[in-house]
Amino acid sequence: MxxxxxxxxxxxxxxxxxxxxxxxxxxxxxxxxxxxxxxxKSTIMKILYGLxxxxxxxxxxxxxxxxxxxxxxxxxxxxxxxxxxxxxxxxMTVAExxxxxxxxxxxxxxxxxxxxxxxxxxSKRYMLKVDPNAIVEECPVGxxxxxxxxxxxxxxxxxxxxxxxxxxxxxxxxxxxxxxxxNSAKMNLDxxxxxxxxxxxxNIVRLHTGDPCVYGAIREQMDRLDKLGIEYDVCPxxxxxxxxxxxxxxxxxxxxxxxxxxxxxxxxxxxxxPKEKIHLLASHNATMVIFLSxxxxxxxxxxxxxxxxxxxxxxxxxxxxxxxxxxxxxxxxGTLNETAEKNGIKxxxxxxxxxxxxxxxxxxxxxxxxxxxxxxxxxTE
Numbered sequence: 111m112x113x114x115x116x117x118x119x120x121x122x123x124x125x126x127x128x129x130x131x132x133x134x135x136x137x138x139x140x141x142x143x144x145x146x147x148x149x150x151k152s153t154i155m156k157i158l159y160g161l162x163x164x165x166x167x168x169x170x171x172x173x174x175x176x177x178x179x180x181x182x183x184x185x186x187x188x189x190x191x192x193x194x195x196x197x198x199x200x201x202m203t204v205a206e207x208x209x210x211x212x213x214x215x216x217x218x219x220x221x222x223x224x225x226x227x228x229x230x231x232x233s234k235r236y237m238l239k240v241d242p243n244a245i246v247e248e249c250p251v252g253x254x255x256x257x258x259x260x261x262x263x264x265x266x267x268x269x270x271x272x273x274x275x276x277x278x279x280x281x282x283x284x285x286x287x288x289x290x291x292x293n294s295a296k297m298n299l300d301x302x303x304x305x306x307x308x309x310x311x312x313n314i315v316r317l318h319t320g321d322p323c324v325y326g327a328i329r330e331q332m333d334r335l336d337k338l339g340i341e342y343d344v345c346p347x348x349x350x351x352x353x354x355x356x357x358x359x360x361x362x363x364x365x366x367x368x369x370x371x372x373x374x375x376x377x378x379x380x381x382x383x384p385k386e387k388i389h390l391l392a393s394h395n396a397t398m399v400i401f402l403s404x405x406x407x408x409x410x411x412x413x414x415x416x417x418x419x420x421x422x423x424x425x426x427x428x429x430x431x432x433x434x435x436x437x438x439x440x441x442x443x444g445t446l447n448e449t450a451e452k453n454g455i456k457x458x459x460x461x462x463x464x465x466x467x468x469x470x471x472x473x474x475x476x477x478x479x480x481x482x483x484x485x486x487x488x489x490t491e
Contacts, residue, residue: 111173112137113158118167120153127153128164159191160184172312186288188268188313190261198257200247204240205229208261214283224283232260268312271297271305276319276458278433303334316342320349324373325401351399353431354460357438358467362397366472367465370396376403376410392417392463400461407447407461414443414463424467429459440467 113135120128127150135141143151156162158169160178169176171187178184181191198207205226206213214224229242238256246254267289272282274293282291294302294316306314322328322344335342351373355362362371372391375382392398392414403410404427415421421444429437441449443463450459475481482488 111135112171114168114170115154115158116168116170118154118157118169119165120150120157120162121165128157130167155191158184159189161191198246198254198261200245202246203242204244204246204249204253204257205242207246207257208232208242208264210261229260232264236260267315269305269308269314270317271302271314272317273319277317278319281317299330299334302331303338306331306335306340307338318347320351320353321347324349324351325375348432350428350431350460351401351462354399354426354428354462357428357431357436358426358440358462360462360466362399362464362466364466364471365474367468367470368395368397370394372396372398373401374398375401376406376413378402378406388413389417392419395419395464397464397466398462400463403461404450404455404457404459407450410461411443411446419443419463423463424465425461425463426467427453427455427459427461429453429455431460 111134113133115131115133118128118131118133119126131150131154133141133143133154143154145151153162157164158178160181160183163179169178171189176183176187184191199210202210205222205228206220208229209225214221214228216224226242229240233240233242236259238260240253240256240260244253246257249257267285269290269292270282270285271292271294274295285291292302292305297305302316306316308314316328316331318326318328320326323346328344332342332344351371363369372394374386374388374391376388388400388410395418398414400410411421414423421442423443425441425443425446427439427441427446427450429435429439437453437455439449439453439455446461450456478488480488480491
């Protein structure tokens with residue numbers, strides 16, 4: 111049980127607002143408290159949110175007895191309240207209201223760009239459209255209610271487990287002050303799962319880079335969670351191999367060049383299946399995207415040449431694709447190691463190989479005016 115309110119009593123002089131009220135709430139439940147004006151609905155919510163103190167009774171969150179002195183105590187336990195009468199600063203912007211007390215800063219100053227970007231993302235995620243730059247007092251009542259709701263939804267992760275060796279640390283700035291943060295680079299699987307076991311009572315984010323389905327080691331985590339009966343959602347992301355193509359302004363699947371993309375890695379301390387050695391995959395002369403191999407570039411070049419690529423085959427090293435300090439280095443199969451050494455690249459880079467990086471290709475049939483499709487009839491010249 112997430113929430114239990116037992117025998118809550120609240121009086122104002124001779125007026126009894128709440129008389130031994132009991133509320134139980136389990137994870138995943140939506141509970142509506144219905145009553146006439148003056149029945150005490152707002153009062154019981156204000157007690158839960160720390161705006162009022164009960165005369166008697168007890169509040170338990172995840173089985174632990176609470177004593178809320180103010181809304182900050184309540185918010186630290188993941189409780190938010192959308193006020194019946196809006197609790198907004200009318201002279202401030204929508205963004206300033208939503209991030210109030212949890213704003214992202216540049217040094218000691220309010221970082222307008224990051225806070226506005228965060229509010230835009232939050233607005234899109236929950237499909238509650240707002241203008242982050244609008245002044246609240248100039249917004250109609252309906253929009254002000256959206257601001258109240260978004261303010262409540264903002265920063266709801268109690269625990270964040272992030273891949274510290276790969277995740278951009280700027281992402282952690284979105285965490286609320288009371289969030290517990292764990293670096294999984296320093297943890298083994300059992301330790302990660304031990305933290306995740308709290309998922310029945312807390313909101314947990316397992317933060318990966320790119321898309322977790324590519325070298326994310328998520329299957330073993332999901333299997334353990336399934337056995338424990340802990341529910342979870344997998345959120346898709348943009349993999350670095352897609353980010354690398356954008357950085358290169360390249361198309362992996364050029365007509366008459368390559369219609370296949372091979373995603374793989376060099377064999378190092380962690381083996382690969384026998385049929386997935388680099389030279390065997392390279393024999394297809396398809397587009398290749400190679401992860402986790404920056405420290406083995408001499409060996410990688412030798413394997414690619416063994417498989418059939420020439421040393422002059424176009425290649426590229428993309429360092430930290432999509433990050434602010436992204437760097438693109440074009441080279442050839444034969445100069446991969448030399449290029450990395452010259453630019454001081456030792457890790458967090460992706461290798462792309464293939465003639466898709468060249469200039470020769472055929473035009474697609476997609477926009478060929480002589481080609482008939484479901485949507486248009488081809489023209490005979």
